[in-house]
Amino acid sequence: MVPESYYVALSAGLFAIGVLGVLIRRDPLIIFMSIELMLNAANLALVAFGHRHGVADGQALALFVMAVAAAEVAVGLAIIVAIFQLRRRLSVDELSVMRG
């Protein structure tokens, strides 16, 4: 049996890759995909912890994270499409209209 710490280490790696994607890319779609990577990494850690303690709580939490991720992607993509209709181009560096 593979120890759960390996899964948690893998999840930490996936999370770091997602953070890297958010930081280095300018396309909001790719940034969204990187956020999905991070949510998945968190899910993997939750399931691994639950498996280690022999309970299904981690899986229940991961299920809720999936529901939140689905809602987030739907709303986020709608916002991106609306911005694209307004501006005709997409780059997160130019979207500074809400800057204080």
Added chain:
Amino acid sequence: MPYGPFLLFALIVVGSAFGVILLRNPIHAALFLTVNLAGVAALYLTLQAQFLALVQVIVYAGAIAVLFVFAIMVLIPGKEETGPDPLRAQRWLAVPFAGLLLLETLLILRSAGMQTAARPAATEASNEPLYRLLLTDFLFPFEVTSVLLLTALVGVMALAKRRVS
């Protein structure tokens, strides 16, 4: 060799994650994201979370991937990253900082999370199946999730409608 499946799927997952963040074309990134999500589903299977693996394939690799591909097809961008990058110097700083974050996370997990004793004996109470947990301990979050999904549905429709009119 018990490590075989884990190593295989870990390699697939990490490789496809790099594919997502490094490829120029968003459609390729979306396809690599699908591979990544399917790989995570396989990892759930190795952790005896069969239901979650199925939900992962249906919700993530099915619905969310389709949503991404649909958005890319509607937008057809792919040219936005070819222009001059005003923040190029700052952007390279992201690599060491992401590495630092990974190191930090691993150190924290090593010092705190994984030094507990071996797994406790699975008692009757702690070994409840997922479906029972969702309708007992997690009933309130379960109901709130339905409100959240409804809110997201209404919100997306409101956003999309304003664009048409």
